[in-house]
Amino acid sequence: MAGSPTPKLNANFPSLDAFQHLGPFAVALSGGADSTAMLIACATHWPGRVHAVHVHHGLQAAADGFVQHCEALCQRFDVPLVVQRVNAAHAVGESPENAARQARYTAFANALQQNWGGHIKDMVLAQHADDQVETLLLALSRGAGLPGLASMPALADRGGVTYHRPWLDVPGQALRDALQAAGEVWVDDPTNTDTRFTRNRIRIDVLPVLARAFPAFRQTFARSARHAAQAQTLLTELAEEDLQTVGQPPAIRALQLLSEARQSNVLRHWLTLEGTQASAAQMQALLRQVKACTTRGHQIDIKVGHGFVRRDGAVLRCYNL
Numbered sequence: 001m002a003g004s005p006t007p008k009l010n011a012n013f014p015s016l017d018a019f020q021h022l023g024p025f026a027v028a029l030s031g032g033a034d035s036t037a038m039l040i041a042c043a044t045h046w047p048g049r050v051h052a053v054h055v056h057h058g059l060q061a062a063a064d065g066f067v068q069h070c071e072a073l074c075q076r077f078d079v080p081l082v083v084q085r086v087n088a089a090h091a092v093g094e095s096p097e098n099a100a101r102q103a104r105y106t107a108f109a110n111a112l113q114q115n116w117g118g119h120i121k122d123m124v125l126a127q128h129a130d131d132q133v134e135t136l137l138l139a140l141s142r143g144a145g146l147p148g149l150a151s152m153p154a155l156a157d158r159g160g161v162t163y164h165r166p167w168l169d170v171p172g173q174a175l176r177d178a179l180q181a182a183g184e185v186w187v188d189d190p191t192n193t194d195t196r197f198t199r200n201r202i203r204i205d206v207l208p209v210l211a212r213a214f215p216a217f218r219q220t221f222a223r224s225a226r227h228a229a230q231a232q233t234l235l236t237e238l239a240e241e242d243l244q245t246v247g248q249p250p251a252i253r254a255l256q257l258l259s260e261a262r263q264s265n266v267l268r269h270w271l272t273l274e275g276t277q278a279s280a281a282q283m284q285a286l287l288r289q290v291k292a293c294t295t296r297g298h299q300i301d302i303k304v305g306h307g308f309v310r311r312d313g314a315v316l317r318c319y320n321l
Contacts, residue, residue, distance in 0.1 A: 016041055016166055025122040025164075026051040026112060028104075029074070029081070031066040036073060036186040037175040038126035038167070043077035050077075051120060053111040055104050056085045069187045082111045109159040124164045127152055129218040130172040133210075134202045136225050141198070143280070150229035171218055238262070239269030248273075249315040252293050252300075263287055267316075274318040276305035290316075 019025065019042070027042055029035045029052040042050045054070040056063050067083055074081040084107035112120050132151050139148030156163045167175070179186060195201045210217045243266055246254040250270055255263050264283055271278055278286065282304050289300045293311065300311035307320035 016045055018166055019046070019124070019164070022049075022122050024049050024051065024116070024120050025124060026053050026108075026120050027079075027124045028052075028108060028126070029054050029070050030189075031069040031073075031187040032189060033176045033179055033186040034126035034128055034131075034167075034172060036069075036184065037179050038124060039073060039079065040077065040179075040182075040184060042124065043079050047078065050079050051116060052079050052081045053108055053123070054081060054083045055107045056083055057100055057103065066187055066189075069185075080116070082115050084108075084111050105158060109161050112161055121160065122162045122164060124166070126167060126175075127165050128167045128170045128172045128175060129222060130203065130207060132168050132225060133207065133218055133221045134199050136221050137202050137206065138198060145280075146228050146232040146235065149225065150232050151225040153229060169219070169222055235265055236269065239266045242266040243270060247315065249312070249317050251315050252290060252311070253314065255290050255316075256293075260287055260291075263290060271304060271309075271318060274307075274320065276307050276318065276320055278304040278309075 025042075027035065027039045027050060029039050031054065039050070039052055052070065052074050054067060056067055070081060070083070073079075086103040086107045108123055112118070112123065135151040136149065139151065142148065152165055152168065154165050154168055191197070192200060193204070195204060214220070242258060242262055243250070246258070246266060248270065250267065255266070258266065264287060267286065268278065268283065282302060286300070286302045286304065286309055289298075289302060292298065293300060298311070300309065300316065302309045304318070305320075307318055309316055309318055311317075
């Protein structure tokens with residue numbers, strides 16, 4: 001039975017050939033349809049090269065059932081599995097989704113560092129075209145800039161791990177259809193139908209309407225996300241050049257010689273390097289203060305993210321809390 005899904009899954013997802021150059025790698029295995037399809041496709045395509053990491057969030061009673069599914073699946077396909085247990089409870093003012101996401105990435109990095117001799121640096125994520133559309137719509141709903149509109153990259157480095165998303169152009173239904181055709185099962189997360197979460201409302205209420213109005217929306221939205229990512233790459237390159245000019249920490253007089261758009265761009269880049277971010281309102285307040293800073297006694301003290309930007313003589317400094 002383990003061999004039956006091989007031709008169907010691999011035929012449906014030729015994009016996995018991009019992994020040909022990888023050495024041993026890990027699959028993020030939640031137990032849902034998407035990651036189950038990814039684990040089977042990878043394990044049948046590259047037997048002996050694939051490992052798996054399952055994150056047990058400890059947030060619901062069904063979580064133990066997810067572990068059992070992942071253990072049985074990995075045993076069938078002879079894939080080493082690590083189960084990482086985390087505390088994904090969110091802090092006051094933090095969204096549950098963001099807390100769980102941050103906990104997952106920390107767990108992934110820890111799993112790769114602590115297991116398999118620390119030689120695995122690549123992890124495959126099964127996020128697909130519907131996930132990408134949801135991410136883009138979430139960014140639009142929040143008034144995000146280019147980094148948010150770029151949505152999820154197909155390739156990204158984070159915490160010493162390279163994350164691969166080969167199925168961002170594959171509809172989620174195609175993965176479920178492939179699994180059903182192969183006679184495979186998966187587990188459904190009960191929280192996926194809870195419309196208190198914005199992403200679930202988009203999936204349940206918005207995507208079906210988009211499909212009726214714009215049948216090719218997955219492809220066109222993904223193209224817009226790629227355009228945003230390309231534009232953000234150019235802005236980052238410009239910010240790096242401007243940062244060399246204004247200095248690090250940035251000199252106020254040098255900043256004032258730039259246009260407001262370039263000031264905002266380089267300051268956002270600098271703050272990212274300092275480990276924080278500014279909201280649109282905070283950045284506007286900072287730009288106003290930079291423009292008004294024409295006397296020696298003018299003070300700048302602006303809240304940004306988890307810290308402050310303050311004037312220190314001729315330069316700006318970031319102080320994180």
